[in-house]
Amino acid sequence: MDLGLDVEERDGFAVLSVRGEVDVYTAPRFRERLIELVGEGKHKIIVDLEGVDFLDSTGLGVLVGGLKRLRSHDGDLVLVCTQSRILKVFEITGLTKVFSIHDSVDAAVGGGSDGGSGT
């Protein structure tokens, strides 16, 4: 099982694009990559979940941990996600109220509070 983690810079944000399945096996790599980014001084991070096929509570735990870490640095972690099966996991756990979730990286960079209002 493969987990893709690519990082690029966009307007002062580090965009971490996640691909594949995030579960108890792959989550540690995801967590380490986030911690590395914070260690490199990147305190505004967009996690793009559009390429994620599966995400369970271990993946949620990584994101919550990342958000907490970044907030302690006055930073932020926002999400890009439009897939209903992934969004559902956030809805059930109430985390849609904790994370700012956008429709696209552009919308996330723009910082609009509701992702749909981009173009």
Added chain:
Amino acid sequence: MTDTGLAGEAGAGGVIELEIPARAEFVALARLVVSALASSDSNLADERIDDLKLAVSEACTNAIEAHDAAGTSERVMVRCWAGADALEVCVEDRGHGFDPAQLPDHPPVTDPARLKFERGLGIPLIKALVDEVEFSPTVDGTSVRLVMRLGAAGTNGG
């Protein structure tokens, strides 16, 4: 409970048994087997198969963590079968048991303390995703039974 196994009855009930090493990399295999069975042996909608996959992933993750905590190298048993009315999956671990009633309630999502809960989201997810869930202590661990009723529209409320 012993491992006399339901496999012998597979002809009658179509029971599939999968014994996985209690290691993280095998959770994906459990998901794969359950979703394959759900696709081929039931008329469960794709969205509900995704729900079941996620619930199975959570149950197997808990099982593996229980084995880890108990320091046992025993395997985790995943049994599934498609009946006429329901698809059932049973995940049996041999870790230390736990009492689901003793799990702490999470603070409301608006409470900053909520961010302390990086873990413990698995069981609330399972409960929201499947039609029925039962946690039973066994002689040497915990059995989690997940039921998806066929033809049900899903139970995920708000």
